[in-house]
Amino acid sequence: MTVNETDLFDERKSLRRICDHARMRMVAPFPTLLNVILRLNTSTSAHVMLPPIVGSPKPPNMVVVNVGPSGYGKTAVDDTAEEYLPVEIPTFPLGTAEGLCQAFDPDEDGQPGVPNILFSSSEIDNWAALGERAGSMMFPVLRQVITGDQIGQKNASKAYTRVVNKRSYRIGISLSAQPGSHGAAVLFRDSPGGFPQRCLFASVIDPDAPDVPPTGVTPYVPDAVPDFTPNAGEYYEIPFPASVVDEIREHRRKVLRGDAGVDPLDGHRNLTKEKVAVGLMILEGRNEVTEDDWRIAERIMAISDATRASLVSAVEQASRNANRARALASVDRDEVVETTKLQRTKHTLIKHLSRQKEMPRHDLRKRLRSDQRQYFDAAITELIDNGQVFATDTENSTTYRIAADAGPVSTWTESPRQKPQVTSGGQLVHGGPSDNVTDLDSRRSNEPDRPKLSCQRWFDNRIAELVAQGHTTASSFAVYAEGQAAGYTRQQLRTAASTHPDVTVIDRTGGKATWDITGATEVPYRSALEWVNRYLDKLTPGTEIDKDRFRQAGIAAGHSWTATRRGATESGRIESVRGDGLETVWVVKPDRVTEDAS
Structure with a gap:
């Protein structure tokens, strides 16, 4: 566990029970918790809504990404969460955007025949391949379903019309991603659109796994079943504490005013945090969120943020390695x-x-x-x-x-x-x-x-x-x-x-x-890599390199063009960019601090 997870499961009896059940099944507790919350929120009736603190009422639809190398039990986490909370929810593999819409089996009026669905993708690379297809609407539709928007398409023929009305369905999505994989890279390509910011991330590694796992753990059963009788027209809008409402609206106010110190994408984080708080609320058998739910939800979000950052770092490193391999x-x-x-x-x-x-x-x-x-x-x-x-x-x-x-x-x-x-x-x-x-x-x-x-x-x-x-x-x-x-x-x-x-x-x-041959003279001769670094030290960052002059200077220093080119690649200080024609242009990288090899 990370530092933030150390005593998270000691906050409540319901959380401790999930932790023990996960370790009984030899899987990590934190992703199991997120997947249990995912199943709880997806199982709620379509009329249960987050209140319109900003904008209109929103459903507690969620996306959870289980992160870990191959063989670490990402799929086992889903199975353990299902065993802990065996609610009857249709579960399908995540496919195309059109297939996602069709799974709800909407009627001519846009009302879903199957209103609650879980989608999963144990191999994110398979799903990412669909998202990369020309004309694919995968990411736009995923952003829509998380906020409960209308999805589908209206065509001239009824046979090809698939429309699902907004706020009429519940959806939960479980993805599995390997650090540095192509699928993870595709996931973060939609960062400008905001899809990764709407997801929760959990590492499937459990460094504190006990030598002897617990036994005989049974699911936690709350004292009461929450009453979700509509309280706002056709919806039940989950009450939130006034302090939480003020916090969310203060952030929104700063965004509207263009405050330079506020990231507008944090609005996605607040909405996701609301959904986590709702899951914690249902775990306790209540129908309104408390300040304690909000506090624990923030702890969960902090762990998710750290996991997402590590996944981004792994994707960037994999990209750098691939670029270097292509260059070599x-x-x-x-x-x-x-x-x-x-x-x-x-x-x-x-x-x-x-x-x-x-x-x-x-x-x-x-x-x-x-x-x-x-x-x-x-x-x-x-x-x-x-x-x-x-x-x-x-x-x-x-x-x-x-x-x-x-x-x-x-x-x-x-x-x-x-x-x-x-x-x-x-x-x-x-x-x-x-x-x-x-x-x-x-x-x-x-x-x-x-x-x-x-x-x-x-x-x-x-x-x-x-x-x-x-x-x-x-x-x-x-x-x-x-x-x-x-x-x-x-x-x-x-x-x-x-x-x-x-x-x-x-x-x-x-x-x-x-x-x-005396052994007493300093050596002015330098390798091709050393020569390249000294040559680049004399150039201003961002300067375009004259290849012909660079070649002649290398030959004059006793290095072949092949050796000089290899030295240029190994130095890591030259960026090759596309010029006006087919030729590439070499530019000195602006943010490289080199080490004098002499």
Whole structure:
């Protein structure tokens, strides 16, 4: 039980008996109480009315929603309430709006042949599916029946005319909803119309269920049967205390005056609270509501409000999870497409390079189809990184050559240009070609019979050699090429690099990394997600993101477009909205407080 339920059932003997009976049947007491009240109100004669405190007389028609996960006994609650109060009321499954009207079997004058009916839906998703049909009148009709309005439709043919007069029937509706279910989401979609505000909500979970359930519990029988002889024309208008009438009318007065501090939808709550008070009144065998009935009704409403809030929260969380799953699925689909196009681009580059001895960048790029050219940089970088293509910088361009033409000992390097080197003092200097050109033959073992080292051992030894030679940085491309020549796979080498305590990435350009091998330099390189967060930190919330600029900035930082897109999704800071055409627009979310990942 919640805090509000702790001593609710100690308020009266009638409430305690319902609690004990529910626990005897191993179901939760609070939803059992609401369903007993639902059955009591639905069993009253159609002439018994709430007084016209606001507007006209209203019937005590109610909707109860049993809330809980699958297997927690939502249907068992209905059965227990029926066992406790076995009144003869026709009970039907809740279907369409037309079917609901037909169930009353109205005559030509609109008088129902069956004036008292209980409707139930043990699976709200089934009922919600009917409510989502195009042209469905389910929610409007449900709002009408709760207040006893006229329902049905008048058609040209009598055979298709179904009208039930207002205030001529009694109806009770019992629904069951799972937190986060689609049916619960459909239920709350009618919040602007006010249907959820007219319902009572009860959790079927009972944390205080006793180890040993009660036995031999019998229903509470009041000392008298309430007399509902008409006292206002054809109706019996249930008397309410003057203090309650004043409270309800004061709220209504503020609504009429447009008081900003008053929620007009609370008017639905007051009407529902009146119906709960009437149920408590009938339980005691009385025909007028007391202030104590009103006080206990407020306690019941508070529990219902809390349950409804938790259900709303679960629906919103399920919606967020579904949106995120759709976004990730979209990214995955895009990644598959991007990967396929990238692979085709790589294949095309290999094909053209196989036909030519070597090709400059601009000629090679022109050989690609227009839809492949955007993948040129990523494709050629991967080919170089995998050792399939070698590149050299000329005076005005970069020339590419397929690895098969390079001969057994390649003199091609990652780049003949002098690269920045970090000295042990932290200053940037330029080393000569010998700093980053490695003769692979000089690194190969001349002792084929010597047992082969593990990849990690080989890698550790190679890094130690470079440090001993005075190097403070190393090129991943060069070290990987040496390792592959020694018989290790690129994946083994990458694992060894990630495991080495002194090897950290300090730069990544064109898919090739530069390592610090001293273990003493801070790492300015960041993951795609970290880079995206820093990029977004510079933008004003609500700003539209230029996708082309975003893509180029990510590539310049060493991240592929696929990695950048995934980082954008994982950051949770970008909202994708529909633009003027078919393209979507990315907008920085306004209410996100991010955590600096650095």
